[in-house]
Amino acid sequence: MENTKSQKKSYSTASSKSRARRKTKTDYYDYSLVAVIVLLTCFGLIMLYSTSSYMAQINYGSDMYFFKKQAIISVACIIMALIISRLNYRILNRFSTALYVAALVLMALVKTPLGQSSHGAQRWLNLGPLSFQPSEFAKVAVIFFLACLVSRNVQRMKRFRTMILMMIPVLPIVGLVGASNLSTAIIILGIAVVLIFVADPKYVRFILMGSIGVGFMTVFLAMESYRLERLAIWRHPEQYEKGYQTLQGLYAIGSGGLFGRGLGESIQKLGFVPEAQNDMIFSIICEELGLFGALAVILLFVVLIWGCMVIANNTMDQFGSLLAVGVMAHYAIQVILNIAVVTNTIPNTGITLPFISYGGSSTLFLLAEIAIVLNVSKSAKA
Numbered sequence: 001m002e003n004t005k006s007q008k009k010s011y012s013t014a015s016s017k018s019r020a021r022r023k024t025k026t027d028y029y030d031y032s033l034v035a036v037i038v039l040l041t042c043f044g045l046i047m048l049y050s051t052s053s054y055m056a057q058i059n060y061g062s063d064m065y066f067f068k069k070q071a072i073i074s075v076a077c078i079i080m081a082l083i084i085s086r087l088n089y090r091i092l093n094r095f096s097t098a099l100y101v102a103a104l105v106l107m108a109l110v111k112t113p114l115g116q117s118s119h120g121a122q123r124w125l126n127l128g129p130l131s132f133q134p135s136e137f138a139k140v141a142v143i144f145f146l147a148c149l150v151s152r153n154v155q156r157m158k159r160f161r162t163m164i165l166m167m168i169p170v171l172p173i174v175g176l177v178g179a180s181n182l183s184t185a186i187i188i189l190g191i192a193v194v195l196i197f198v199a200d201p202k203y204v205r206f207i208l209m210g211s212i213g214v215g216f217m218t219v220f221l222a223m224e225s226y227r228l229e230r231l232a233i234w235r236h237p238e239q240y241e242k243g244y245q246t247l248q249g250l251y252a253i254g255s256g257g258l259f260g261r262g263l264g265e266s267i268q269k270l271g272f273v274p275e276a277q278n279d280m281i282f283s284i285i286c287e288e289l290g291l292f293g294a295l296a297v298i299l300l301f302v303v304l305i306w307g308c309m310v311i312a313n314n315t316m317d318q319f320g321s322l323l324a325v326g327v328m329a330h331y332a333i334q335v336i337l338n339i340a341v342v343t344n345t346i347p348n349t350g351i352t353l354p355f356i357s358y359g360g361s362s363t364l365f366l367l368a369e370i371a372i373v374l375n376v377s378k379s380a381k382a
Contacts, residue, residue, distance in 0.1 A: 030377040033307045044356035050264045051284045052277035073360045081367040085374035096148035103141035106134035107176040133361040135184040143326035146195045151318040157200035183349035194329035234347035248273045249283035260290030277358040282342045301335045311377045320376040327369045
C-alpha cells in the first residue's frame with residue numbers, strides 16, 4: 001500500500017515537473033528584442049523631429065508635421081506587432097503561395113492608373129483611402145514563400161539544380177520591383193540567396209549562385225540609361241547636378257566629427273540635404289551625434305540582427321527558423337545598403353534606414369516582420 005502511494009506521489013511529481021517544463025517553454029518570449037525595437041523606434045522619432053522640423057515648418061506650417069504622422073503610425077504598428085506576436089505563425093504556412101501571388105498582383109497594379117508617382121518614380125499604389133508601397137509587402141511575401149518552399153524541400157537542397165529551381169520563382173517579382181525600385185529588388189534577391197544558402201551552406205555553390213545574381217543585375221542595370229548615369233554620379237558626384245544630395249550628406253558626416261554638433265544643431269538639415277528625413281537621415285545622425293552616435297546606432301542594429309539569429313538557431317521548427325533568417329537577412333541588407341549609400345560607398349539607390357527614416361509602409365511591414373520573429377521565439381529552446 002505504501003509502495004503504491006509512493007509510486008503515485010512520484011508520478012504526480014514527475015507530471016508536475018513535465019507541466020512546468022512545458023509551461024516554461026510556452027511562456028518563453030524574447031523581451032530583449034522588444035526592448036531593442038522600442039528603443040530604435042523612439043530614437044528614430046527623436047531624430048525624425050530633429051531632422052525634419054525646420055523644413056516641415058516652412059513647407060507645411062508645423063514643425064511637428066512629419067513627427068506626428070510617424071508617431072501615430074509607429075504606436076499603432078507596435079500595438080499591432082505585439083498582437084501578431086501572440087498568434088501562431090504556422091497558420092501562415094499554408095497561405096505563403098497566396099501571399100506571393102498577391103505581391104505579384106500588387107506590383108503589377110503599380111504600373112496601372114492605380115499607381116502613384118513620387119519624386120519621379122512610380123512606386124505607390126492608391127486603393128481608395130489606403131496608399132502604400134507594394135514593394136514593402138513583397139519583401140514579407142518572399143520571406144514567407146521561400147521559407148515554406150525551402151522547408152518542404154530541405155532534403156533536396158543538396159542538389160544544385162534544386163537551388164536554381166528555388167530561385168526561379170523569385171525572379172518575376174525581382175523584375176517587377178526592380179523596374180521602379182532597384183534597391184528593393186537587390187534586397188529581395190539578397191534575402192532569397194541567404195535563405196537558400198542557409199538550407200545548404202556550400203560555399204562553391206553559393207559563390208556560383210551569387211555570380212549568376214551579379215550577372216542578372218548587371219544586365220538589368222544596362223537596360224536603362226539612367227541607372228548607368230547613377231554609376232557615373234557615384235564615381236564623380238561633384239561633376240553632376242544630381243550628385244548634390246550625396247555631397248551634402250558627406251559634408252554632414254564630415255562636420256560631425258567624433259561627438260557631433262549636438263542634438264538639433266545640424267546645419268545641413270536646413271534645406272541643404274534634400275529630403276533629409278528619408279534616405280539621408282543617417283548623415284544627420286552623424287552630424288548631430290558624431291561618430292560615437294553613429295556607432296551606437298549601428299550597435300543597436302547589430303543587437304537586433306544577432307537576436308534574430310539566436311532565435312533562428314534555437315527554434316525547433318524548420319519553417320520558423322527560416323522565417324527568422326529571412327527577417328534577419330532583410331534587416332542586415334537594408335541597414336548595410338542605406339549606410340553604404342549615405343557614405344557614397346555604393347551608388348545612390350534610395351533606400352530607408354529601418355525604424356528611423358520617415359515612412360509609414362516601411363514601418364508597418366518592418367514591425368510586422370519582427371512580430372513574426374517574436375512569435376517564432378516562443379517555439380525556441382529557452
